[in-house]
Amino acid sequence: MSDLQIGLIVLGVLLILMVLGFNWWQDRRVRRRMQAHFPSNEHDPLLGGGGHEVGAPHAAAGQGAHAPQRREPGFAGTAAAGTVRTSGMHADTAAGSPSAAPVDSDDSEEADPACEVVIEVTFAEPVRGADLLPVTQSMRSAGRKPMRVFGQTDDQRHRARLRGDERYGALQIAVLLANRTGPLTAIEWSQAWARAQDLGERFDAAIEGPDQQAVLEQAARLDDTCAALDTQVGLTLLLGGAQPAAEVLAVARDLGFIHDGPRLVWMSDVGLPRFTLMRGDGAAFDAGMGGVERLNLLLDVPCSPPDERAFGRMVEVGRQLAQRLRAELVDDQGKPLADASVAVIDERLQVLFGQLEQAGLRAGSARALRVFS
Incomplete structure (x- = not known):
């Protein structure tokens, strides 16, 4: 091998080392420059080291915690x-x-x-x-x-x-x-x-x-x-026959529901929906002239602010609706709602609200609204 070839090889190696060194220096400079500026978060349960059992995907109902x-x-x-997601009641x-x-x-x-x-x-x-x-x-x-x-x-x-x-x-x-x-x-x-x-x-x-x-x-x-904690609780109003959508809407609004897209919502005192009301067919209340035969009340637990009587409040409003619309209020299995079950469900929901809090997913918080959307 000639001196010229050896010199070219050495020169090539030096150029490669210089490029690598420059890239390393540039990357280091960028990292230092950016490290200084964005605010750091306070301690968060989701950022801790605690582990939780893994549950099912949270697209359905839920129960659980996360690490x-x-x-x-x-x-x-x-x-x-x-994190972790759980399933639970109809939630x-x-x-x-x-x-x-x-x-x-x-x-x-x-x-x-x-x-x-x-x-x-x-x-x-x-x-x-x-x-x-x-x-x-x-x-x-x-x-x-x-x-x-x-x-x-x-x-x-x-x-x-x-x-x-x-x-x-x-x-x-x-x-x-x-x-x-x-x-x-x-x-x-x-x-x-x-x-x-x-x-x-x-x-x-x-x-x-x-x-x-x-x-x-x-x-x-x-x-x-989230799948372990994703819980929704539903009630159904059976109207016993088609009633004009405009009349159903008028009754709901008179009781305090407000519009939120195709559904109606019952607001909490902190400005978040406590529960929602939808037509059984999923259509908007002001869509067309068709009648309404069925209504669904839904308490979306992770997206609703914590409340000691979360389910009880929905039941009270559901019974008022049933009275005004001459409808029957039933649970998610189609059975008449027993008074004793209301308190039991509210107790279970208190446990769930606590689990959401411990998992760093406080019910109704901005984070919970993101992951339970």
Whole structure:
């Protein structure tokens, strides 16, 4: 081998080492820069080390608790979570809107590592919010899992919604790990990752996120936890014949129900639905001129605020409806409702509310509303 060949080989090795060294230095610089800025979460049961038994997927009824493993939601860290879902009795956000917070303060809303996994996008140079908004506003979901976009401005302010008049040095894309459609799938995670890569290619950004297998394992644990706790309690009103939908609606509204899409809701004093009322055929109350023969009352326990008489309140309203509509109130098995069973169910629901609290999924909380959607 000639001296020239040896020299070229040595030169090639040196160039490779220089490229590797530069990439390492750049990655280290990005990590240090991003590590400093996003708020850390307080202690959370879902982030603890306690374990729970694994249950069935939480798309149906539920009973259970959950145990997670994860990291704080920073622009240099990835979010991980482990959880459990149970079964029992019958039981985000697009970027763009201006925030009410002053421009010189951080937004309080942030990615939730208990139920979301984060992909971090770090721009080589700050990018105008006006340029990012058309792209990020379309990043609402990956498959059937909602996505949220958070930003870090060039002056290190955290934003829950991007603003057109600001410049951003980095973004977080938070993907929900599980909901009632099941855990995040490999296809859904790939869709989210592809969206992040597209963003990176458009605006010259580095993309960083956790390993796919780790994400899918976190999603499965969260789904198990929620399946163990996912409980809905139902009652049925048998009207004994078709009654005009307009009359049924008038009675329901007179008793205090309000519209929420095709269903009616009975609101709590904290502004969250306690339970819902729907037509037995699933149609909207104001859809067409057809009659109503059956009504369904539903208490969605994880999505309803804790209440010592959660079921009892629904029963009381159901009986008033039955009286006004000359209907029969029955349980989810079609049997007349026994007074003794009301107190028993309320006692069981108190246990469930406690389990939800212990699992870091307080009933009616923003986190519970996400994973039990």
